[in-house]
Amino acid sequence: MKLAIFTNDSALFHLIQSCLAAEGAVCTRYGEDVELARALHREEFSAIVFDAASGMDASHPVLARRACYGDRRAPLIAVGDFCAREHVQAALNAGADDIVLMPVDPRELRLRFQLAVRRFACDSGSCGTAQTTGDELEMGSYRMSRRDGSVEIDGKPVRLTAREFAIAWVLFSQQGNYVTRRAIAATVWGSSEDIVGRTLEQHIYKLRKKLQLDGACGIVLRTMYAHGYRIEQIVERAVEPALARAAERVPETTLARATERALERTAEVAAPRPPLRPASGAANGACTTGGTIKLHTSGSEAARHAQPWSPESSDSWAFVANRAGVRRLA
Structure with missing residues (x-):
């Protein structure tokens, strides 16, 4: 019979090999999970001895493959230092068929091996029953x-x-x-x-x-x-009852008034504004005469050479007026 041993501990491998030599087992050591998974795909083994120190997890490629192809499984015996009951249960849940505690007792290992092989053969059809657990x-x-x-x-x-x-x-x-x-x-x-x-x-x-x-x-x-x-x-999320009830309690008149006020504010901003006229008095040295603005005093050198301009015919004055109107409303 062929036996696959998954471990990176050479001492443990030689111990298991010497213990099961009397059972006629030909042991092969695998140190990489991919390597053992590939071997399980190509060959049939009478049993697998798994070093729990490598990590007993259901997502491990070897354990996951055995879960996928249940009809091709060989019994798996986990060897490890299971110091607590929950650790033993975790190993069994991950896919182990039996466990052997460290340090390894050769007599216990041989007994566990014989029982696992016999139980697997019986479950696979030798006893007229089919294995249905976890299928x-x-x-x-x-x-x-x-x-x-x-x-x-x-x-x-x-x-x-x-x-x-x-x-x-x-x-x-x-x-x-x-x-x-x-x-x-x-x-x-x-x-x-x-x-x-x-x-x-x-x-x-x-x-x-x-x-x-x-x-x-x-x-x-x-x-x-x-x-x-x-x-x-996916868990569908229902609408919170409190939020739904709060939405139902909002009167329609309240929404109508809020909409009305918003429209009024929009109309205020969009309404045309009257043209801005300069003040009658002088400001910053400016004065008006007959609709014409003078920015300098009449006696200054700049006033004698400046060209007069009218606010009604100037685009610049309209721009200033509009900007001033916006600031006033704000």
Whole structure:
């Protein structure tokens, strides 16, 4: 039997290898998540031993791939220092089938390995039963079944390819969390983001259209640079009852009076103003004679050489008058 061991700790790998050699297990070590995800795509393993120090998270490419392709899963045994009950529960929720506490006891490891392999074989059909736990997802009007790769929206089936379904399952199972392009590439293709590249974008584009992930059915697919993709459920916001009641209490007469006053102010500003006439007295040395303005005293040198001008025939005086009228109204 073939056994995949995911760890960066060489000492732990040799310990597990020596413990399971008597069981006839051929152990292969994987240090990169993409490398193991690619191996899971190509090969069948009797079991996977997962070093929890690498991070037991449901978005991990290895764990996410096992969640997508439940019919191809091998039992996963998590090895780690689970010092609290909630840590054990978190590991099981992330996809572990069994756990082994650190420091590793060789007898416990062999027993856990035998039980996990036997239980998986029984669940896969040797005992005449099918594994159904965690094979369905429901969110709003969406229903997904991993057993047959089917998707329904409001009870209507939507046809997806195997990879489109795998991407949808990864995104919907991680509702509210961003799933990186690297994780999707490793989970679905068993490859790196650089190799998948444009192909992933095309699948996301088709998935948006087929599943109407624009909010039309209550679900939207968000994209954020350097973070990845996230499924969100749209919550419709109702109008605040207090604001609605306040709007209903505003009398129509009040609105009418406000509109009337606004129109009156507009008419005041737009009404034509009478022409501005200069004062009868002299100001700043200016005086008027027969409608002609003299800006200098009659005895000055400037007055003897200045040309007289009339305010009625001068555009400059109209400009000054209009500006003065605007300042007076303001």
